[in-house]
Amino acid sequence: MNRAAFRRGVAMIFAVNVAAIALRAYAEGAFLATYGAGWIPVLLVSQAVAFALGTLVYDAATGRAPSATVDVAVGLGLTVAAAIAPPLVARGGPWPFAITLLTTTLGSVANVALWNTVAASVAGRDARRMLPRAGAAITAGGAVAGFAAAAVTSRMGAAAVPRLAAVVALIAVAAAIAAQRALARGGAPGMAAPPGASPGLARDHRSLLAWLALAAIAEAAIATALEFRFGAALKAAYTGGALATAVSLFHGGTHAIQLVLQALVIPRLLTSQRLPVTVAIHPALTALGSLALVIAPGFASVAALRTGEKVLRSATARTGQEVSLSALPPAPRARWKVLLRGLFTPIGAAAGALILVGIGTDVLFHPVRFAAAVTATALVLAWSLRRAARAFVAALAAPLGMRAVALGGPAAPGVDLDELRRVVDASGGPSGALAAAALYRTGGAADELAGHLAHDDPAVRRALYELATRRPHAAATAELVAAVAIEDDPTARVAGLAALAAHRAKDALAAQDAGRAADADVARAIRAARAEVGLATPAERAAIVLELVGRDGAWAARIARGDPPPGYDAAIASALAGPARGHALTAASAGGPAALAELIAALVAGDRDAAAVVADLDERQAAAVLERIGAIDRDGRAALARARAAAVAPGPLVWRLAADPDADVRAAALRSLAGHARAGRAPTVALADACLERERAALAALVAARAVGRSPLHHGELTRAIVRATRRVVSAAALTTAAAGRDPLPLLAAGRRMLDAPEPLRRRALDLFQEVATAPLPVLDLLEASLRPPTGDGDRAGLAAVDPWLAALLAGERAAHEPGLAALRRCAFFDDLGGEHVEALAIAAPRRHLAAGALLVEAGAASDAMYVVLTGHLTAAGEPALAFGPGELIGELGVLEQASRSRTVLASEPVEVLTLSTEAFTAALARWPELGGALLRTLAARCAARPSTNIDVIPATWTAT
Known part of the structure; x- marks a missing residue:
């Protein structure tokens, strides 16, 4: 102006x-x-x-x-x-x-x-x-x-x-x-x-x-x-x-x-x-x-x-x-x-x-x-x-570049159950897995599905029973009892018995006798169903629960919830080491502290089975995890929030995580909630407004702390924190927009442009954001203020409550760790990662000193680590000759592909590098998914800049255009 x-x-x-x-x-x-x-x-x-x-x-x-x-x-x-x-x-x-x-x-x-x-x-x-x-x-x-x-x-x-x-x-x-x-x-x-x-x-x-x-x-x-x-x-x-x-x-x-x-x-x-x-x-x-x-x-x-x-x-x-x-x-x-x-x-x-x-x-x-x-x-x-x-x-x-997204289009017409069933039939899947997945994603309750239980394909009937188990409805009980009574397929009958137990059909299950069942799986299902509705003795209940840990973890968790039998956690620990690991992880959701810790640890480590288990938790199982949320550390809570993005509905667990004191946990929860909102599961206005106000207050504290004359490191960390907080505000605004009955996708796209586009386009994106968002004036004004350069001395009064680590950094309390943090910040690979996490990497990762002429990696050797150059310069042998200096990344492609080194890299002068082993990188990537985005940008830069070469040494400071 x-x-x-x-x-x-x-x-x-x-x-x-x-x-x-x-x-x-x-x-x-x-x-x-x-x-x-x-x-x-x-x-x-x-x-x-x-x-x-x-x-x-x-x-x-x-x-x-x-x-x-x-x-x-x-x-x-x-x-x-x-x-x-x-x-x-x-x-x-x-x-x-x-x-x-x-x-x-x-x-x-x-x-x-x-x-x-x-x-x-x-x-x-x-x-x-x-x-x-x-x-x-x-x-x-x-x-x-x-x-x-x-x-x-x-x-x-x-x-x-x-x-x-x-x-x-x-x-x-x-x-x-x-x-x-x-x-x-x-x-x-x-x-x-x-x-x-x-x-x-x-x-x-x-x-x-x-x-x-x-x-x-x-x-x-x-x-x-x-x-x-x-x-x-x-x-x-x-x-x-x-x-x-x-x-x-x-x-x-x-x-x-x-x-x-x-x-x-x-x-x-x-x-x-x-x-x-x-x-x-x-x-x-x-x-x-x-x-x-x-x-x-x-x-x-x-x-x-x-x-x-x-x-x-x-x-x-x-x-x-x-x-x-x-x-x-x-x-x-x-x-x-x-x-x-x-x-x-x-x-x-x-x-x-x-x-x-x-x-x-x-x-x-x-x-x-x-x-x-x-x-x-x-x-x-x-x-x-x-x-x-x-x-x-x-x-x-x-x-x-988002005209079509901004204008949107007519909503895709809904697919009723008969049409979905015909699609499943036409797919020819003999196992019924497709039927189960498709019907599960419809989100229908049992009373909406009971009328379809006469389907000729037992795999489809089994999928319907499983969905009824996950979403019980009292109105469906009578039809389920009748359907299970005439069910002639053993696998479908097992699923039907589980559905009866979920519907608390005690009278119908009292008439079932496991001793008369010709099929062992059906007999086990009868014992499990009777135990779930309280028709088994304590010894019978304990026996069937421990048996189910390695066979049907979800059913074991339903029966054990609130009162796990003796030996439950031990059975889970034993099953985790064997082929029934997936069932054991599911059962862990109802276990004691040790079992839950096993599930969360696997989740934080990036275990896909654990992520699938958490995504598949029904409302009751998720509520049980929520009751013990205080025992889960912030990495575990963030992993929970990310995994629930694949759930049918977010539920109270994700909404609790969206109000977490830790910003990383809230960011993960908000991304999951925004994904659910895009899929049509809009939140209530009250919940969405609460999220937006919480993130607005956090961003306001960060923006107020900006000041002229800060050191480049402090200014950079505060700027990155503002960008991350702005992303959370955008995700929260997507929730308020969805709650108002509008498509949040244009808002999310405009929010990305507002953060990533060049300066003139960022302000244009903010104008567009206002047109496609449902957000109050203070939020829009704050987003505008965050795009402006800082003025004055700043006000750090509210910063400690929002970001304690950043407040300590700006106050000089992290001065001992600033050199390591500054060294890693010169590498754009870590740009999206929060400052506290980068500092932790700088402290934990070993450093290696090389004299001039010393070997860093040799062509043909195994790729067991990647390196960040902290000081000095190195040269990659071969054609074309490449030189690398502070802030550049070496060896990440070999780590990803588990391939041998393609070049020999020597120190041109005394060099210090930070070593990130394959194991440490894999753990960091699972713990902080932001590194995945940085990795993709780095690889995209390689493809754009050097399409004709095949090396695993690139300057990480390059960014994709």
Whole structure:
């Protein structure tokens, strides 16, 4: 934002509007006094045509001369018109008409043209915030002019008004020159094009302009009808000098109301609401006002409607148009601002006036017909503005490479169970695994599935029983009992017995006798089901539970939950070492501290079986883990949150993790919740709002701690923490957006661009974020503040509660570890990893010192470690010759592929490297998945930079473009 240019521009448009409105009040009063209300349609058409012609002349002039020069000429023309108005009006005849046309045309063109100077000084959310305030300066000018003209007319006569206006117009010219010089010195951010933006008009830009042009025509037609209706009522109510005073007071009062809105309401509205909400206010309230006129058709109602329409048009519709045009490239943007207001608005005004003349003005005095006409036109206006808002989002998103994502599309139609069953049948899977997985993901409860238990394929029946077990419903019990009674397939019968136990069908299970079962698995299932519903002795219960640990861990956990039998944890530990490891991990969810610790340790280590177990926990099993969450360390809690991303629904466990004191745990939980929200499992508004407020407070503390003059290391760690906190805010905003019934995917994409794109595109992404998000103003303001450079000394008061490690670092309490942290931070491979974790790596990883000429790795040797160069330089033998220095990574591809070294690497001088063994890297990757993203970027950089080579030594400071 160019503050100097903005301030001078505000002074300029204030002065020019004082002059323009004072002249308009004087000229319209003279016109009505001379010709009467019957000539109002002629005046309106003439003003519209004159404004359009004036705009075209201005557009042609700016094509041949600098716009700054043309703007000054327009201001001088307004000054001259003000000076010559009184003597010419006094002549009578056609002169009042001519002066009215001349002054209103010059005033309108000057307002439209000079506005571009103000708009050039701001961009992005600054424009949404500051342009309404600049509009308030225009409004203040109108209010001052209206009230002052009324006072001057009553005391000094009407002829004194234009003379004073001429003086003010000269002041406006001087301010315009000063603003243009400030733009030349400090830059014009509003005229800067982001990288990747088209210099000309693309398809989305043309669509946007077409809808805005239609909106301008409809808006002007409404204004013209109301102007004529009000003018006729005004003429009937006042005569002589009172008429001129009434016109002036009307302009003053209208602008005073508008000033309050623009100063206090509109900036907040534009920076907190999506564009469709903002632009819908004017047509909606105008239509309601016209309908109210049917009930109370008197002068007061007409005046209120006219005032309200004018205020809303200027305060919301025009500012919304300004925001919409910000998506255009700079050169056509300035031109189309003038053309929309100076050409299409007059076209709409002329069309409205001509229609009135053609059909007769009597229609205006029939409240029902008048309300119908205004309401119909307002609907056209609302529709065109909504289409324009969609085109605006498309134009914003296109340079970010996410146009299709931002616009979204119709939701995929749901698949009912019969259709899903046919798909499963057609797949030909003999094991029924596909049926189980597909039906499980439908998330249906047992009562929704019971009617399908007569399917011919036993694998499908088994899948249905398993789903009924996971999601029991009392209404399904009777049908399940009947279905299990006639089930003839042993595997399906086993699943059916488990479903009966989950539904607490005690009477049906009491009739089952394991001794009579011909199949051993069915006999075991009968004993297990009876134990689950309390029909077994303690000894029988313990025996079946221990047997199930290695056969059906989920069933063992259901029976053991709350009261595991003696030896349960020992049975789990024994099974973990054998082929039944997956079942044992599942059973561990209901075990004691030792069993749960085994499950969490496997999860943290990246064990896929453990991750599958956690993802597959049903609501009761997840609740059991939640009860013991206090015994799980933060790495375990983060791993739990990540694993639950694959669950059917997040459940209370993930929501508890989203409120965890540790930021890494919350980040993992929020990513899981955002994934569930994208899949259609939207949270409640209360839960989503709580998450967003929690992350907003954390980001606010980090942003407040920024300060000028911090050491590069401290500044870098704080900046990285802000980026991570911003990602959490984006994920939380995705939840509030999903809770509001909207697709969170465009928001997530815009959030990524906001963090990863170049600076000009980041601010554009923030504009798009506001359009696709459901987030309150404090969140949007905070995101904007996080993108700005730091100012002042910073405030670390709230930092310790948000990030204790970072607070200690900034306070100098981690000074002993700063050299190691700084050394690893020179390697971009660790860029996404939290500072505390990088410090831990720097402390734990062994260091190796090499003399000049010493061997680091030898071609053909096993790849058992990767190395980060801390000091010195090394050379990789072979062609092409490569040299590597501090901050670069060596050997990571060999570690990943478990391949032998492809090159020999020697120290060119004394070198210190940090050694990260294969085992340590694998553990770190499982513990901190952020390293995976860094690894992908590093490998992508290799492919992009060296597509023809095959080496395992690359500079890790390279980043993918």
